[in-house]
Amino acid sequence: MTSPALPSPDRSAMRTAVAVLVGGIAVILDSTIVSVALHELAADLDAGVGTIQWVSTAYLLALGVVIPVVGWLQGRLGAKRLWMAALTLFLLGSVLCSFAWSAGSLIGFRVVQGIGGGVMIPLMTTMIMQAAQGADRNRLMAMIALPTAVGPILGPVIGGLILGAGDWQWLFLVNVPLCLIGLLLAGRMIPADEPGRRVKLDVVGLILLPPALVALLWGLSNVTGDGGFAQADVYLPLIGGALLLVAFVVWALRHPGDALVDLGVLRSRPTWAATTLMFLSGASLYGAMLLLPLYWQELRGEDALGAGLLLIPQGVGSLLSRGVAAKLLDRIAARWVAFLGFVLVGVATVPFALAGAETTTGILMVTLFVRGLGLGMVMIPLMTVAFVGLDRERMPHASTVTRIAQQVGGSVGVALLAVILSTSATGSGSLTTGFQTAFWWTVGFTGFAVLLSFVLPAGTTALPSTAPAPAAATR
Template structure:
């Protein structure tokens, strides 16, 4: 990895720490926020839901915005928006104001997350992607693991408003590094916005995310506020797919790229990774609290071995990805995650704690490694101008996968716990989490088997390949 690429990666990763840690840090504070702001739990849930919906609205237009204003300018603008939203959140006076300011945060974060991947892939030119992704995907892997720990420590030591001030140092340092280390933007393009695509895709993502966010309430998928927005979202996604395929390279997101097998396999696996990571992150702290009697902070601290495992595997997985290819790394990593989840499918209140902590350490090793090939191989053979579209596709896939996995496992847990009891309920839900991972192992076989450089091929040649 050359010096300029390392500088760019450092600038982007520091800034990206803020949105990637923020969502999980705030998640542990919802009950405290409900009490302090005199709001119901249903209302305060919108602190998380509003943020996620804002992400869903913003992600699809990032490619168009990059072409219009330039990558560096868009990155710095997104950081400023996120900073403003964070400061406003800390000053919120009631639940509606906090929800509104979280939406501002979500707009900034929604622009940053796909742009992070796009800028680095375009700068790398296909060289050393495994080692690059081992650095870049660090916040993505550690956010859901360490976020609850950080949030719990802040709540134990001080006021909930400090949850949002944690973002400020990351953003300020990120702005300084971006100004100094990121290359200046080249000429921009006066690209026309695909308005029809935007009207179809953004509400589609919002509908799916909103519907899935309500699945945990009584009634599950039978609730009208679940199936109605979820069904509308799926229909809009289908409508967008038809529109994008007809509009071709003028579409908001060029879905023809999914004919490119590495990207299609990567997007599918990112969906399952989201389900595996975020779905299990619902089950793990809950099982510690309900089966072993720990509080929220204690449950977060028990998850630290998973974060340690993730840190241990990243550099090795990056080198292996460049040497033996993404297929082998992803297959072994998903298998490790699945096998390390099996002990929780047998665990009860009397299971030795050291055994579960060891399983979490091994599970973290698998999770830390699995992001690297998935974030790298999807871009194999894509032209430079196609990279933003691929970044958006993989980001939406991971976001929807996380929401779907969380929703499905929550419903399974509730149903099984009601009929079989809490211990058997958690065991049943963990077996489903193992099943998600087993499916990911099978899909890993579709990834490229040998390391290939990401060649920035001419656009005309790439379109001929896609059309074929």
């Protein structure tokens, strides 16, 4: 029987979840909503495609700079103050982007957006996990995991619809009402912070980790150009980033209590397993988001809006997955929910690996729906299990590690599949063969994730409470 003392913290956690979700939706959509507008931006701002590509790249690199320091910022400022400051910065960046007068100004304003968004992405997960108690996390994390999975899918669709009805400036102005409502809800619904603490900043870690991530993400973003991994602007940043990352790992392991990101959380089997699977799910999700629109456009002759609309079934499947995954997590282990989700993603990708220019659209629509259902089912258990066995103070570090893994995994997936598509199409002389080969590689990523799912906990996912008593939960 439920204890009468639980309803109040439950309501508090739900209010926190609603507040951060409303503010966070804009950030999640913004990762892909601009991708469909690059040609329009290039024409309107009189810039080359190579220059305008930095509208997306600068945003990505800003995320990479900020995510590693979110744990330190939260300890120094408190979760609520940091959330509202980051959301305000993202709102400011969005408004500035809509007034951009040149490619350079737009790229600069996207960096402002990315800094705010980079704080919000891991912080929203941490705030929910710290506020929720026990089994409530399954239900609340389903609310957060859903837009994380659906956002990259629906972003191009929404962007295409906005461009069809108005100018590109509305891609950024659409964030304004969401941010304003999010700020209002955050001020009223998120519990007040405790006084800020003096938290020592790991200067060495700051010098090593953010530049490492920027170099890796920058190198991977350049792979889509001619030459693939053989380009100097690809392999030099990748080598430099890898060396910096190794140096940070060595430093963090030698200074476990003082490191910018405490890698000690990876000693927890659920955390390192979930982190690895987040890397693979990022590769599968973002890699496929490169291939799927291109398949519809290059092989099927659709325009950008048409390709985006054809991806709607995948978004619908992800939307419907929330209820399914949350109910399954209350009954069976996260291992089996993730396993089922990855199996659905893999099986639903196979038809695209066999598809050509004349494949029946209806069949592919059904498989996209199933693929979306699987993607949604994967994200919820992974984002929940990553925190099993961790106390409140280490949760920000686990959130940072998993988000970095997903971000880098997505970039790796996009880079590898872009090279595979280009190489296979050129070598075979057939674009169809190129797409089929790239989709088979996507199936391979997913197959490896299926096997790794067995490393996740075998017990039920009704997690023990690691939150403090309700009176202290307002930090």
